[in-house]
Amino acid sequence: MGKLDGKVAIITGGSGGIGRAAAKLFAGEGGRIILVDLDADALQAAVADIGAEQAAPVIADVSDAAQTQAYVAAAVERFGGVDVALLNAGIEGTVTPISEYTEEMFDKVMAVNVRGVFLGLKYIMPAMSTRGGGSIVITSSTAGIRAAGGMSAYVTSKHAVIGLMRTAALEGAELNIRVNTVNPAPIDTRMMTSIEEQRGLPAGDRANRPMARRLPLQRYGEPDEVARLMLFLGSNDSSFCTGGVYMVDGGVSAGQV
DSSP, X not given: XXXXXXXXXXXXXXXXXXXXXXXXXXXXXXXXXXXXXXXXXXXXXXXXXXXXXXXXXXXXOTTOHHHHHHHHHHHHHHHSOOSEEEEOOOOOOOOBOGGXXXXXXXXXXXXXIIIHHHHHXXXXXXXXXXXXXXXXXXXXXXXXXXOOTTBHHHHHHHHHHHHHHHHHHHHHGGGTEEEEEXXXXXXXXXXXXXXXXXXXXXXXXXXXXXXHHTSTTSXXXXXXXXXXXXXXXXXXXXXXXXXXXXXXXXXXXXXXX
16 A cells, blocks of 8 residues: 555645655655646646646646635545645745845745745645645755855745744644655755856766765755655654654754754
8 A cells, every 4th residue: 555545635846856756756655646836838747747647737826825725726626635735836046145135036935935835834724624634744945944145035935934834733733734844955956956057056067066065975865865755744654743844955954053
């Protein structure tokens, strides 16, 4: 039997590196998946990779309340409810000092990364409670427990979702809803390539990536390595885990005070 047999999962940012890896892993464990993203072509490709009988795409802006309600309603209509939610959609913004960071970009990052999580919690938790509870996993980052110069909006957003998670974990406990964050270090995805390019680093040289050398394991993580932790938290294997900040970071946080 699969770890998610009979379970319905919503994954936002479902066509990106981590989201797509999680969707494939969750489906392989018997889950039925609603994939949420703005990129229609990428969503269709992700669904095709899993199979239309087990996955369905929803094009939605996670920072919009009506569109959030719509993707939750789609899960209920298509598969009967929501048991697991991976609130994973996020953007990096620009790599710019605070004094030069535009208000528009700051607001955009906060809208996707924080408001998107808030709205997901707001509308998923009531739907989940009708199924007797469930598990919500929020994608934070090592930037949620420390800082990085030039990334004020991203760092702020990833700290903020830990606060949302802890509040939701307390509120969700009486509903049998568990809520946790997963905090990856740099993972080999489009986002890291974008950050490297903005920092003027050799993004195309996989053997010589300066940011990777700062990690004790001396490499970036792979999306599948994050997805496996998400599966643990989404499944009944983690039935006594809620309110937690779970690192998947190659050891980098071990050196933080």
